[in-house]
Amino acid sequence: MPVNEPDPSHHVNRLEASGSGDVVQTRDVHGGVHFHRSEHTFAVTPSQLPGDVRGFVNRQAELATLTGVVAEDLEEPLAAVVTVITGTAGVGKTSLALHWAHSVRAHFPDGQLYVNLRGYDPGQPVAPEQVLDRFLRDLGVPPTAIPVQLDDRASLYRSLLAGRKVLVLLDNAATAGQVRPLLPGTAGALVVVTSRSRLSGLVARDGAFRLGLDILLEDDAIALLGIVTARYRLHDQRHELVELARLCARLPLALRIAAERAASRPMMRLDELIADLRDESALWDALTAEGDEDADAVRTVFAWSYRALPEPAARLFRLLGLHPGNEFGLPAASALAGTTIPHTRQQLDVLVGAHLLEQPAPGRYEFHDLLRAYAVDQVRHLEPSDSRAAVTRRILGWYLHTADNAQIRIAQFDRYELTHPIPDDVVPLVFDGYEAALRWYQVERVNLVGATRAAAEAKLHGIAWRLAVVLRGIYMHQNAFEDWLVTGRIGVDAAEQDGDRDGQAEALESLGRAYFQSRRLDEAETDHRAALAIRQSLGNRSGEAVSLNTLGLIGLRRRQLDDATSHFERAGIIFGQLGERRWEALMRSNLAAALCEVQEPQAAIEVLRDTLTVFREVGDRAGEGNALFHLSWAHREFGEITEARSCNDQALAIAEEDENQVWEAHWLVELGQVQRAVGQSANALVSFQRAASIQRRLGDRSREAFALDGAGQAYQDMGRVEDAMDFYRIASSTHRDLDDRWSLARTLQHLADSVDQMGSSQEARLYREQALDLLADFDDPRAAALRQRLNEA
Numbered sequence: 001m002p003v004n005e006p007d008p009s010h011h012v013n014r015l016e017a018s019g020s021g022d023v024v025q026t027r028d029v030h031g032g033v034h035f036h037r038s039e040h041t042f043a044v045t046p047s048q049l050p051g052d053v054r055g056f057v058n059r060q061a062e063l064a065t066l067t068g069v070v071a072e073d074l075e076e077p078l079a080a081v082v083t084v085i086t087g088t089a090g091v092g093k094t095s096l097a098l099h100w101a102h103s104v105r106a107h108f109p110d111g112q113l114y115v116n117l118r119g120y121d122p123g124q125p126v127a128p129e130q131v132l133d134r135f136l137r138d139l140g141v142p143p144t145a146i147p148v149q150l151d152d153r154a155s156l157y158r159s160l161l162a163g164r165k166v167l168v169l170l171d172n173a174a175t176a177g178q179v180r181p182l183l184p185g186t187a188g189a190l191v192v193v194t195s196r197s198r199l200s201g202l203v204a205r206d207g208a209f210r211l212g213l214d215i216l217l218e219d220d221a222i223a224l225l226g227i228v229t230a231r232y233r234l235h236d237q238r239h240e241l242v243e244l245a246r247l248c249a250r251l252p253l254a255l256r257i258a259a260e261r262a263a264s265r266p267m268m269r270l271d272e273l274i275a276d277l278r279d280e281s282a283l284w285d286a287l288t289a290e291g292d293e294d295a296d297a298v299r300t301v302f303a304w305s306y307r308a309l310p311e312p313a314a315r316l317f318r319l320l321g322l323h324p325g326n327e328f329g330l331p332a333a334s335a336l337a338g339t340t341i342p343h344t345r346q347q348l349d350v351l352v353g354a355h356l357l358e359q360p361a362p363g364r365y366e367f368h369d370l371l372r373a374y375a376v377d378q379v380r381h382l383e384p385s386d387s388r389a390a391v392t393r394r395i396l397g398w399y400l401h402t403a404d405n406a407q408i409r410i411a412q413f414d415r416y417e418l419t420h421p422i423p424d425d426v427v428p429l430v431f432d433g434y435e436a437a438l439r440w441y442q443v444e445r446v447n448l449v450g451a452t453r454a455a456a457e458a459k460l461h462g463i464a465w466r467l468a469v470v471l472r473g474i475y476m477h478q479n480a481f482e483d484w485l486v487t488g489r490i491g492v493d494a495a496e497q498d499g500d501r502d503g504q505a506e507a508l509e510s511l512g513r514a515y516f517q518s519r520r521l522d523e524a525e526t527d528h529r530a531a532l533a534i535r536q537s538l539g540n541r542s543g544e545a546v547s548l549n550t551l552g553l554i555g556l557r558r559r560q561l562d563d564a565t566s567h568f569e570r571a572g573i574i575f576g577q578l579g580e581r582r583w584e585a586l587m588r589s590n591l592a593a594a595l596c597e598v599q600e601p602q603a604a605i606e607v608l609r610d611t612l613t614v615f616r617e618v619g620d621r622a623g624e625g626n627a628l629f630h631l632s633w634a635h636r637e638f639g640e641i642t643e644a645r646s647c648n649d650q651a652l653a654i655a656e657e658d659e660n661q662v663w664e665a666h667w668l669v670e671l672g673q674v675q676r677a678v679g680q681s682a683n684a685l686v687s688f689q690r691a692a693s694i695q696r697r698l699g700d701r702s703r704e705a706f707a708l709d710g711a712g713q714a715y716q717d718m719g720r721v722e723d724a725m726d727f728y729r730i731a732s733s734t735h736r737d738l739d740d741r742w743s744l745a746r747t748l749q750h751l752a753d754s755v756d757q758m759g760s761s762q763e764a765r766l767y768r769e770q771a772l773d774l775l776a777d778f779d780d781p782r783a784a785a786l787r788q789r790l791n792e793a
Contacts, residue, residue, distance in 0.1 A: 046111040046138045049169065050360050052102040053095040057227060058220040065211055066100045069190065070107055082183060082191045082206055084199050087213030089120070089370050090253035090298045093194040094171050096213060101169055101192065108190070110164040113138065115182075119174025120196060121326050121369045122376055123450055128181040129482045130446070132157050135182075137442075143478045145661045145697040148518050150181060156697060158185040165189065172369065176201035221245035221255055228259035232266040240270045247277050249297035253368065257305045257355045264353075277304050302374045305354055312343075313350040317357075318382060320367070321375030322391050324399075324450035327366040329443070331429055335398035336391060338425055364443075392458050394425050399451040400467045401428035402440070403474075409437035411473030413582065413620050416506065420466055441474055445483060452487045456494045464494035465503045472510040476517065479662070479698070484514040492527075505534040505543055509550070516554065519702065519738075525554050542583075545574035549587055556594060559742045561780050565594045585614035586623055592630045599781045601637035608634065622663070625654040629667045636674055644674050665694035666703060672710045681717040688714060702743070705734035709747045716754055724754045742783070745774040749790060756793070768793055 069083055085093045105112055113135055119125045132153040136146050139160050147153050161184040173179050173195040179202060183191055193199065193208070202208040216224065222241045229236065244262070248254035262273055277300070306314060316337050320328070323336055334344040348365055351357040358366045367375065379388060401422050407415040409431050422428065431437040441448070448471060455464035468491025475484035488511030495503035512527030532547035534540075552567030572587035588611045595604040608631045615623035628651035635644035648671050655664035672687035688711040695704035712727035728751040735744035752767035768790045775787050 048114040082208035090251040092252035108167040215250040221250040232263040254301040318378040321379040324454040325447035336395040406437040414473040461494040461498035545571040585611040601634040604634040685714040705731040745771040
């Protein structure tokens, strides 16, 4: 794949090769390539604010206070970086925040980000890792380029927002800890947080401005009632409106619901409606003891409005309390209710019209957290236990089989073959291609975690572990580590509870892969060895070979090459006996990597030629690209540089066409080494730089260090020894942090050579001695050659 050449006339000074931000390169007039920090630009400008509130009234003092946090001169920094709006449930915190945000959005031309943190939902609050994952995607970061760790995600997020005028609205926060990783680092961005808590930690530690929101004044409450009922009720008396507002505790959420019911009965006198509500209030008071007055008023209005619903809509409302998430789509609601899409849509429209549901987007619906809690309460009291169990099983089965249909499109060669039959009352979605399946997953990813957890809590252990395993293939391609680890752990526990030994092995493999892909090798090995033992005891030969392969990959990553080779050979034999050509080819490709490590490139080339043919025949793009990468490595080791370049270009073309930056970054390092082999050091530096930049965004510190070590080699080839030393030191520090003894030894050897060139022979000797100590753990031919070179030096 051709490499884009920088403009040779461009000249900048080289900056430090560490710190935040992407490393980019430019070429000066003398042909030297320099690294420097880029200013981040958005691939997209987010505009995520939900629609403004209809009929918003008053709150003029609060609006003026919020506006005061934005300087009149837009060139000046903001007066406050974080504003917290606090108040009781239903008091209108979100409505105020949204209405104000829409009024000042022009002040934030670089975009507006919004998330509902669900801090007070009946389910789990949204973790900051999940929010950052979504925000980074929304800011244009590819899914495969999102870092693994929370701190790394927060750092990239702050870098992307640095110097930008962005409004961030964090709705329904529970704690300061949930909010703090989501705060930008510069004053150009403004964060607005809503919460029932006072979030004193944000005020004390982060200098947040807090605005307490009280219930509406009497005149404001009456005005809100009037806006909703104006076109339907012309003769209501003020004293009646005052009483209705009092019964609603002058809370906007309750007022809107009550007003909507009044508007829907224009011929019924308001005092009759008030009497009905007063009776409901008396009944509620009799059923509750010493409750919060405001909360009791809200629940009274909920009950009053709920009892007025037609029975089909009322039943749908309470059944939705069994949905595993706060937000859902029309197909999920239809599956839960067991009714047709048109019928379900009609009942959802009734609930939206009664203000018992919100509709944030076409085909998507959402509960206010108080209303969801009420729905949960109603379904527990009014639906028989066997009915609740049937509805729960139906919606979770719908998620399981729809996720299965999605994984078929997203991860054709990494999917779990679900043999669990589709229940007669479940009609899952079917997807016509990769993009449709991926869109569904991205919209439903929170609900998929919720469904896995809900299945375990409902003791539907078979659904829980199968859902965790079905999601494995999707998570592998999306680097969705938080969701993967959560569902993986649930799956392991659920399979054990289910007593399904095959299921336990599959769940252990899923969790082990999550650990392996996130470089937690000890935990990965524990789970994969447990899966292997189960599969061997069951006589599951195919599963045994899969576990052996993964253990081989762990050995390869640890440079335990004899163990890795043994595992790959054993797995390859089994797959060959079973006639599983694609898996056998994958084993042989992995074996070729081990052969390259022990300096047997010709044997690796012979192995890889056959595997490449198989991957192409079955259409496995990932397998094909990886085989081409290994072929490039083997040809380069064998001195066949033209063949190596051709193979690597083909691999990078696959990465580019599939928009997979995980592959691209890994294979770019090999391109850099091929370019070095033909004396194209400046071009090699470009390749290493691109690889390092992507790996930094991916959060793969180990592979970033490989790329930085390569950049040091390219600088050294060009005679820029001081620059080379800088990059070797960064790479060696990372290898030391990760306890990667082999990679550290190699980089220390490079550092020693560069220091030697600068005339510091004593310092070089110290580095070589350190490298020799590290090599004591390795006895393969490449390690022996490196040891000999160090001793001779």
